[in-house]
Amino acid sequence: MATEVSQSQTRAPQPGIDVPGWLRKNLFSTWYNSLISVVLLVIVVQVVTGFFQWAFTTEGWIAAASNGRLILVGRYPAAELWRPQLALALVAILLGLSGGVWRGIAQALTIGFAGMMLVLTALWTQLPPANPPAPLTTELVLVGIAALVGGAYAAGRAGGERLRWPIIVGWFLAYPTIIMILQGFGGTAVPTNLWGGLMLTMLLSVSGIVLSFPLGVLLALGRRSSLPVVKFFCVVYIELIRGVPLITVLFMAQLMLPLFLPSEVRIDAVVRAVVAVTLFSAAYLAENVRGGLQSIPKGQVEAARALGLNVVKTTLLITLPQALKAVIPVLVGQFISLFKDTSLVAIIGLLDLLGVARAINTQPEWLGFPGGVWRETFFVVAVIYWIFSFTMSRSSRQIEANLNRGAR
């Protein structure tokens, strides 16, 4: 703290803003620099005016606007919409509480999440109302969720330390609970083939990270194992998976998983996609965690062993926590790319965010549109992907800053 203050005091004086000077120095310092500047300027103006002409004259936005529910939750029945809303509320409360209790990293994620809700709200207010009207409008839900995060954050700060364990237990129960809420008990209320849109995309990427986490950590530990068989198996698995594109793993899961199971067991396409994404992501996670494990100095293990801790306790209490802490930013990065990569499930026929966009384009209502509505629809979907990825990468920078500032 003290050093920050003294540094800002000794910073060099800032010169006043001098526009012509800045232009001359940065854009027109030499003749070829001037040429590049002019050419780039022409290109930028062309692209931007072209874009705005299209954006403000096209009628095609109506397709995305009329399909708000499809984009958000797929063909999930309107009467059951309270289920994803409840699930979102659960996440919001847990996240807010964690942010309040732990601050630091959790706080960064909380702010990111609440910010995302507000940005989505802003996006949604641009769209016409749903038809038939939903019991709660999307904007209201999103703002409500953002408010819930804020409230939970305040509660977390007030509650402090003693909320720690309840929250940790809550997070562990969150994933199965959410799946149960979305499906209804026993999977009766809403079959997974109706799940879709942003909800399915989120679900696939969160499942991919949550479920692949234990697997990936085990693979990472296995790869460093002194038992040759274990090590061999882990190396082969990791290198095989990393050597093939996700789409092949997805096809394998769709086409080959049924071969390994008795014929009366039918698993639906979403579960198969989750399995594929999990198996795929575990291999990458394993390599990231292994990197973290390798960065732990040998002295840490020696000190732990010298104190009498056995191999298992040394791993669980000393090396793994440090390794995981070190790779948090990398794991967030992996989550972001997984979030985008799940769009491949559209190819195997799932209605995720991208699949929904493709479905909208083929709806009969828009057949009469000159040139179709695919530009506008894909643009909206791309913006949603971008909002999520961008907020996540901002949070991840925040996390990195927090880790650097924190104890060590």
Next chain:
Amino acid sequence: MSSSSEDIIVCENVSKWFGDFRALNDVSIRVKKGEVVVVCGPSGSGKSTFIRTINRLEEHQQGRIIVDGIEMSNDIRNIDAIRREVGMVFQQFNLFPHLTVLQNVTLAPVWVRKKTRKESEQRALELLERVGIVEQALKFPGQLSGGQQQRVAIARVLAMDPRIILFDEPTSALDPEMVKEVLDVMKTLASEGITMICVTHEMGFAREVADRVVFMDRGQIVEEGTPEHFFTNPHHERTKLFLSQIL
């Protein structure tokens, strides 16, 4: 060789190779209960390797090591039993950076000795008080100075109530002004009757508290004796040369 019940560490003809390189060459020594032994010698002479064989951070390939009546073998239970009785203080401290000072000290009592958290914390605070840093208990190691970190490391070892403590150049990584605070703690320990083997070049410390000084060179014990003998009347040329360089 006759074995006395007084001997808490017995090494007989211990040898150790790294590949083809013989880092320890027939090292034999007996350390009595409560004895303070200082090990010195040029860099690379095998001092660290030697004391690390005593708690099996390095595996010896020849000879016998018996610690507190337990013979070191490949049996993991023997190794764990020995490690519970033998503490080690490292040159680089090796504190756990993700745990607070207090957690560093309570970790082993809770997870190895199965003491309750409360009991361990109380004892940890006593030990931190004793090494003079109780007010830092809730900080992380990264927030402490080198000397403070090394004192935490000593408290962490003491929390296991070891019968023997091994020190591997505990003051070599410290700024000069912090050496004394660590040596003072070590002197108190020596006076309290804990068996200590210290690899150190602090000859003042050796003169003052050591019962015996051992000089190692090229993986062998070249000479050993009381500090008085060692500093005033060394026999071997190599010892004389070493002392002339260091004093």
